[in-house]
Amino acid sequence: MGVGVHQHLEGHSCSASSFLGLVTSRAAPSGATAFDVWGTSGVNLYIIHNGEVLKIPSCVPKWPLDCKVEVVVTMDQPSAEVNEDKVRISYYKDNGRTPMAKALLHLTCVEISLDADTNRSGTVQRRAKNKKNWTWGPEGKGAILLVNCDRDEPQDKMDNEDKKLESFLDRRDMSLMILTTRGPEDIFEDHQLVLHVSASDADKVGVFHAQGKRKKLSQHTHVLGHGKSSYVVEPSCDEEEHHFYVEGLAFPDIGFSGLVTFHATLLEATAKALPEAPIFNDTVVFRVAPWIMTPNTLQPITVYVCSIKGNADFVVEISKLSKKAGCRLIICPEAENRGDRWIQDEMEIGYTQAPHKSFPVVFDSPRKRELDGFPYKAVLGPDFGYVTRKAEGKGNSVSTLDSFGNLEVSPPVTVRGKEYPLGRVIIGSALPMPHGDKMVKVVRDFLYAQEVQSPIELYSAWLLVGHVDEFMCFVPASDRKGFRLLLASPSRCYKLLKEKEQEGYGDAMMFDGLGKDDKEISITAILADKSLRSINEYCQKCIDWNRDLLKEELELEEEDIIDIPQLFTRSSYSPSKAVAYFPDIVNMLVLGKYLGIPKPFGPIIHEQCCLEEEVRRLLEPLGLSCTFIDDYETYHKDLGEVHCGTNVRRKAFSFKWWNMTP
Secondary structure, eight states: OOOOOOOSSOOSOEEBTEEEEEOGGGGOOTTOOEEEEEEOTTOEEEEEETTEEEESSOSOSOEEOOTTOEEEEEESSOOSSTTOEEEEEEEEOTTOSSOSEEEEEEEOEEEEEEEOOTTSSSSOOTTOSOTTOOOOSTTOOOEEEOBOOSOOSSSSSOGGGSSOOOOHHHHTTSEEEEEEEESOHHHHHHEEEEEEOOGGGTTTEEEEEEOSSSOOGGGEEEEEBTTBOEEEEOOOTTOSEEEEEEEESSOOBTTBOSEEEEEEEEEEOOSTTSOOEEEEEEEEEEEEOOOBOOOTTSOEEEEEEEOOTTOHHHHHHHHHHHHHTTOEEEEEOHHHHTTOOOHHHHEEEEEEEETTEEEEEEEEOSOOSTTTTHIIIIIOBTTBEEEEOOOOSTTOOOOGGGSGGGEEEOOOEEETTEEETTOOEEEEEOOSOTTOOOSOHHHHHHHHHTOTTOOEEEEOTTBSSOOGGGTEEEEEOSSTTSEEEEEEEHHHHHHHHHHHIIIIITTOEETTTSSOTTTOEEHHHHHHOHHHHHHHHHHHHHHHHHHHHHHHHHTOOGGGEEEEEOOEEEOSSOTTSEEESSOOTTSOEEETTEEEEEOOOOOEETTEEHHHHHHHHHHGGGTOEEEEEOOTTTTGGGTOOTTTTEEEEEOOOSSOGGGSOO
């Protein structure tokens, strides 16, 4: 804040609440050995000598002319006129009382301050200190910027894709930045004030200058961003404050930390043949708010499901469950989904947040199926943002790993003393081998760049579809860490079936009640199937690999994990890959305490499916309500389940992301 003077004993400007250091020995006449200093009433004078700071006047009448002695000049208020205040240095020889020479410095104090919401209270802080640095944590400082990626007015684009400000609703998504200019009008007429960002940041932010006293929409001019990196601020005798509204154009990503630096620089005209010289700069740093995922432990708000031919009963069951949980239900009609039922794979709904505003943001996956376009056309809207990453070019071919059934997030955890208050993103990949499949690089880079939900990569490529939601799920719990990790467990399923056989129910049939006699198989036959046993022993090893990794990366104990009975079988498409043998129980819809679980069609014992009974025994003591939904024909046979066919928008974390330390 303020304008500094670079000349030592001649010059014309200084700053409100800023200082000017005068090295008196450099301008002293030959033979001078001491000096004194005097200033007009608008000036504060200090002497720095031997590490001490003394205010003038002091008990010392004269000071030795020594390079270690410095005069500091400060001014608290902008000047009313040019050269209004003065500082005089008188030089003396030996012990002489009459000065042998005098130097007079004319001062004009000008206030220039670039301010934003640096203490994250929701309002702009004036004349804040340390605006050049952005720091994390509850004591951290630094302004925050939202990516203005929603669509507040009916149009074909997101709000930040053009250079227009269409409504005050749009402006509310932006962060206010105020440039204060106070001082004599003549100074601003003779100097040029420029607001600017680096050329590399010019495509990361957009800035609108709100002009006029009433600041109508028509008076908001686009001045920075979309390639434009500098703007000359014209002085106005009517306005000491210039209001700028700043929007983000891009989320943090590879090559972009999210930090954007704004400068207000005062330029002084020099000789005619030379360009202007910068004589002062004030700086403020913003960080673009990240995209944040929401885990199953957060309150559900809206449930999405596709309506397709043959799934009317499924949609009815999801509707009933949503109503129980107090959620709004949005049904994507067949005209929009074009037969693509996998709405979990198409998108992930998270949010972005600044101190003054937050809103949900849908992340559109790079998968190219019939639902492609639905998030942009139907989900993007007022206070509902949109982001995507396109996999283009060599090495960016899309696979099933890039669908967002392969993108989950844990509840908050503390790992070896480090807190993850927003949880950790979880994605599935191949084993760490040179040619192993991974989620496409542009998506992985984006997820890592958000910083606040440090990703974990699991091994999911042992499955044909390869999604982490095929073998794991988080459910809320009121004790321990506030959740349980559910893991599909072939060994737990074999143990259960063996117990039932030993109890005399070996003839009970798997897939009983499905209405397909050719599918029915007894418990004894399942236990005797060596090929089925072999693939499930392999699957259990793969799940155990992930179990150990999750225990380490989320600092879980065995008591935090519940093994859910599940069997897998070889895929007919690729015998080296696995698919669920019966509907995949952990691939469930979690709506608070209400769980929508794929109906497994297990052996009926005492008029009860023994698999359903076991799942209830494991989960209902946690206060969870289990509803088993028949998805066999419409989802399971096409290698998906309830979770794959639904999507949920959840309430944002109460914890503010900027209060953490990544």
